Amino acid sequence: xxxxxxxxxxxxxxxxxxxxxxxxxxxxxxxxxxxxxxxxxxxxxxxxxxxxxxxxxxxxxxxxxxxxxxxxxxxxxxxxxxxxxxxxxxxxxxxxxxxxxxxxxxxxxxxxxxxxxxxxxxxxxxxxxxxxxxxxxxxxxxxxxxxxxxxxxxxxxxxxxxxxxxxxxxxxxxxxxxxxxxxxxxxxxxxxxxxxxxxxxxxxxxxxxxxxxxxxxxxxxxxxxxxxxxxxxxxxxxxxxxxxxxxxxxxxxxxxxxxxxxxxxxxxxxxxxxxxxxxxxxxxxxxxxxxxxxxxxxxxxxxxxxxxxxxxxxxxxxxx
Amino acid sequence: xxxxxxxxxxxxxxxxxxxxxxxxxxxxxxxxxxxxxxxxxxxxxxxxxxxxxxxxxxxxxxxxxxxxxxxxxxxxxxxxxxxxxxxxxxxxxxxxxxxxxxxxxxxxxxxxxxxxxxxxxxxx
Numbered sequence: 001x002x003x004x005x006x007x008x009x010x011x012x013x014x015x016x017x018x019x020x021x022x023x024x025x026x027x028x029x030x031x032x033x034x035x036x037x038x039x040x041x042x043x044x045x046x047x048x049x050x051x052x053x054x055x056x057x058x059x060x061x062x063x064x065x066x067x068x069x070x071x072x073x074x075x076x077x078x079x080x081x082x083x084x085x086x087x088x089x090x091x092x093x094x095x096x097x098x099x100x101x102x103x104x105x106x107x108x109x110x111x112x113x114x115x116x117x118x119x120x121x122x123x124x125x126x127x128x129x130x131x132x133x134x135x136x137x138x139x140x141x142x143x144x145x146x147x148x149x150x151x152x153x154x155x156x157x158x159x160x161x162x163x164x165x166x167x168x169x170x171x172x173x174x175x176x177x178x179x180x181x182x183x184x185x186x187x188x189x190x191x192x193x194x195x196x197x198x199x200x201x202x203x204x205x206x207x208x209x210x211x212x213x214x215x216x217x218x219x220x221x222x223x224x225x226x227x228x229x230x231x232x233x234x235x236x237x238x239x240x241x242x243x244x245x246x247x248x249x250x251x252x253x254x255x256x257x258x259x260x261x262x263x264x265x266x267x268x269x270x271x272x273x274x275x276x277x278x279x280x281x282x283x284x285x286x287x288x289x290x291x292x293x294x295x296x297x298x299x300x301x302x303x304x305x306x307x308x309x310x311x312x313x314x315x316x317x318x319x320x
Numbered sequence: 321x322x323x324x325x326x327x328x329x330x331x332x333x334x335x336x337x338x339x340x341x342x343x344x345x346x347x348x349x350x351x352x353x354x355x356x357x358x359x360x361x362x363x364x365x366x367x368x369x370x371x372x373x374x375x376x377x378x379x380x381x382x383x384x385x386x387x388x389x390x391x392x393x394x395x396x397x398x399x400x401x402x403x404x405x406x407x408x409x410x411x412x413x414x415x416x417x418x419x420x421x422x423x424x425x426x427x428x429x430x431x432x433x434x435x436x437x438x439x440x441x442x443x444x
Contacts, residue, residue: 073394074394077392084375084376085374087375093357093377094354153374299355299379300354300355300379302379306380
């Protein structure tokens with residue numbers, strides 16, 4: 001019997017840490033889970049450009065503007081690395097983008113929140129990128145080769161994202177009373193949504209078990225979330241600010257911070273499409289795609305035209 | 321005041337030596353404008369070889385190289401870029417890997433460690 005053999009060989013590979021590459025045999029469910037997870041991750045990067053793109057024209061200084069542009073550029077690049085990884089699994093780019101625009105595909109719900117003040121740039125960098133980093137470092141060891149390699153590349157670039165965010169908050173926290181207030185307000189609004197980024201509790205996460213068995217995920221949602229809380233609880237002190245959780249307390253027995261219960265209704269509501277900015281985000285993406293069509297067509301047409309013309313030295317590419 | 325805005329299509333910016341006439345019409349302009357997939361290889365510094373970095377969609381080679389530069393070398397990661405349309409990459413089959421590579425498995429005499437020479441032999 002062919003099928004059971006394949007499954008066992010595959011699981012054995014996973015168990016001994018041999019990476020799975022694009023043309024290798026894989027269970028259909030493995031492929032589907034990866035397509036779902038990688039494309040969601042890619043969509044998140046691209047949609048994530050929007051809340052921060054909002055502040056590029058409003059940054060308080062040239063330095064902050066240049067830094068924010070560089071960060072948003074990185075997010076576009078990260079989206080590409082992930083779309084490419086997704087494509088190796090057999091879905092076309094067109095299909096993947098269509099799923100986003102038709103609202104069939106999800107993306108990280110954190111990006112459905114608005115960025116209301118400059119301090120939000122700091123909070124997003126510190127908390128949202130911070131949470132993403134934890135997840136992505138873990139994913140560097142994921143079993144699917146192209147996904148793992150994309151993660152390594154992303155992690156190298158992501159750390160400046162978090163540092164620049166913390167730097168913004170640090171500057172504000174050492175400023176005027178108004179700036180300090182703005183800093184605390186941003187933290188108050190972004191803390192809980194950031195915790196929700198790690199997804200539902202393990203007990204309620206339908207995908208986690210199989211994902212752990214196939215080593216797509218290497219740590220569970222709750223494990224990562226706890227790591228995140230422990231880190232931020234220390235870092236927030238340096239800002240002389242507080243995390244908006246009255247139940248946040250160091251637990252000497254577990255050697256971790258206890259923290260309050262997440263508003264799961266809010267989480268599910270936003271995931272289902274009822275967050276503050278869900279509609280805006282999708283509209284912005286669809287608009288960009290539609291309004292860019294003439295560019296795509298023209299570039300293809302121009303490429304066709306160039307094929308029929310003899311190469312001039314000016315246009316010729318250097319020999320490899 | 322009349323303001324005219326002229327849209328420049330990619331690559332349409334007039335060259336000094338442009339031979340295009342007003343009559344040249346783009347072929348295949350009716351298509352959706354599908355861009356082929358390209359694989360990108362980057363040489364990070366002189367002396368190293370090109371390594372596979374990822375893929376991207378682009379209309380032609382020049383666009384692929386420019387986009388590869390924008391996406392894969394933002395932090396000086398490369399001094400040379402190769403792009404190849406994915407359809408031109410031919411790969412060995414992973415399913416046949418075992419038999420395909422089998423001949424190498426039992427030729428241990430290809431390795432220097434197979435040869436047991438006396439200690440007195442230097443520089444070998």
